[in-house]
Amino acid sequence: MGGMDLGHLLQDNGSKIVLFVWDGLGGIGSGPGGKTELEAARTPNADRLACEGCCGLLEPVYPGVTPGSGPGHLALFGYDPVEYQIGRGALEAAGVGFDLQHGDVAARLNFCTLDSKGHITDRRAGRIPNDESKKVLEKLAKAIREVDGVQVLWSPVKEHRALLVLRGEGLGDGVEDTDPQKTGVAPLEPRTSDDLKESARTAAVAAKVLRQAREVLAGEPKANGVLARGFAKRPHWPSVAERFGLKAAVVAGTPMYRGVAKLVGMTELPAFNELDRNVASLAEHWSEFDYFFLHFKHTDKAGEDGDFAAKVKAIEEADRAIPLLEKLGPDVLMVTADHSTPTALKAHSWHPVPVVLSAKTVRRDTVDRFDEVACIAGGLSLRPSTHLMPLALGHAGRLAKFGA
């Protein structure tokens, strides 16, 4: 997918762009009457945008490839996710506001439940609540502060999830997950995925840290073990300001999405679990930024839970926020998703996601309804998600003419 360098075409005309992501929006026709969740939902506002604007479908990573949350969003921000890869650890760190320094190696931890043989009985330790998780983590943080000259840092995330950061000289991030992805077996030992001695050092330190952690947690009823995933360093990426000339902000209630946005230089605005409050937060800072990324999580959650009705309801909730965004007078307003999460599959999927782009400069098409099937006939056609950012810039008047 590569991408054209737009640097010399950028012009700041003061226009405002809003990207409203309905996480995991796309479905497959599995509901009553073979409808997708979006087809089944009442979305008068998105339908109106579809009437007035231009629709299409976006393919986040590559045909047939199911995107994770990071890649799906990076593509929407104009970053080819195959080129810009990041480990889950670094993403999680950015998401909880952990100031990952260059050279640090971060990993995502899941508390798990082990039986007397050391075999996993629950990979998520019964999804222990935040306060319980925090308490357990404090125990670890007190007991394990340094291993082989490497500083060991711990940070809570949410429920059974936490962050482990190793800080020291000569650490690499070529280390595989210790989560075997199934129960009834012991956690894996951290193994290197490359031949670098830096990765070997991280693997050795991590092995000791995880062994000590198990000893510290031995008496816990649920969270008596830890699984480490996605060992990663913080990447050095050009920001959306550098690449697209945008002063950008993110409003997202879930750490992961703030994390990925911050990796491309977006400023974090106050965010909550309620969409209305997030829109209000965005509105409060309207004058300060050119580009706003507003994230809505419930659609994806309902999809992963396989709850068709809940996903329909979440979609209708998101739809009601559209007029609040329109009132702010954005020059370009886009509604789309980072990936599909069909309730029928209870998981992310590779299916293209619908997109609508609304702007005064748009060429209308014949689509009058915002859903996966109607959008096939849209003027934006089917294209990589990475095209959305340049399209937004074009429609916002932020790109000068190319060539004489």
Next chain:
Amino acid sequence: MGGMDLGHLLQDNGSKIVLFVWDGLGGIGSGPGGKTELEAARTPNADRLACEGCCGLLEPVYPGVTPGSGPGHLALFGYDPVEYQIGRGALEAAGVGFDLQHGDVAARLNFCTLDSKGHITDRRAGRIPNDESKKVLEKLAKAIREVDGVQVLWSPVKEHRALLVLRGEGLGDGVEDTDPQKTGVAPLEPRTSDDLKESARTAAVAAKVLRQAREVLAGEPKANGVLARGFAKRPHWPSVAERFGLKAAVVAGTPMYRGVAKLVGMTELPAFNELDRNVASLAEHWSEFDYFFLHFKHTDKAGEDGDFAAKVKAIEEADRAIPLLEKLGPDVLMVTADHSTPTALKAHSWHPVPVVLSAKTVRRDTVDRFDEVACIAGGLSLRPSTHLMPLALGHAGRLAKFGA
């Protein structure tokens, strides 16, 4: 967009291809009833081609990116405009038939009007007519022939526009425009845009030339100053003969379009301001070439003037030329545009352009009307403009099977 090397597949079967470009054709729905200019126009011939042929939409440079005239055409000729970049000076030189030699640096000149303080009051010197412009230019050509061992050549273009060519050893083209793009200020000094000493030499010579020019023109009522833009050398590019096995000709009334066609090795045929005469010129040389590029300018001009009715009229004029081209019996006849120029925007724009390809070998689609909205449903789909040349070659039977 890159592109596949078709060299080893080329076969000359004597077939003929016609590319008929309606410059700036694409619009956005801004006319009566929300129609585009093309939707509003009566185009029975293009509609018939759409019925019989295959339609689609082309994106000239990159999503959201507005093409200049050069890039828009290069893409149609099968040259990725991001890879094949050319400065305005070199393009203008080719357009007026100036034999730019390797090492020459060309710049486009605009005559302008300066007030007594040396500030610009009109960046186009009241668009002085050709004969007046020619007279002023002759004055310059007589007075300024050499500066610091560099030969100075002058050539008229049209109205207030002219060409300046510097010929000598060690000249670079990393020099910025002296046109400040606004009135009320003095012309800029030529500054280098890179660190090469060759560019510094060009900047120094150009500064002297422009200073002397102002002295020579001091007594002129309108054209008493000059602005230089697009300092550039002639690029070395493979021709359409080399890349696509085509003996190609251009018929275009406006120098710019002849210029870009000649840069890829097309032969210039006699051209006029009237479309009928241009078609006749093409017909006269029918037996001599494989590929004909016929350019029609009025659509773009009306778009830039923001004159919806004039653009509709120009479209209808172009449509009437189609039967004349069909009578010649081309194997492939294509109607499309180099870029959109919506009257609502009064400028080039990034919106994809409609295309129809007519050939005996075409697979028909359901599109029965040639316009931006109908073409979305076409069999050619939305794709980069650079795909059009290989599609033309394929439909003309000029590409052998790839692989066994």
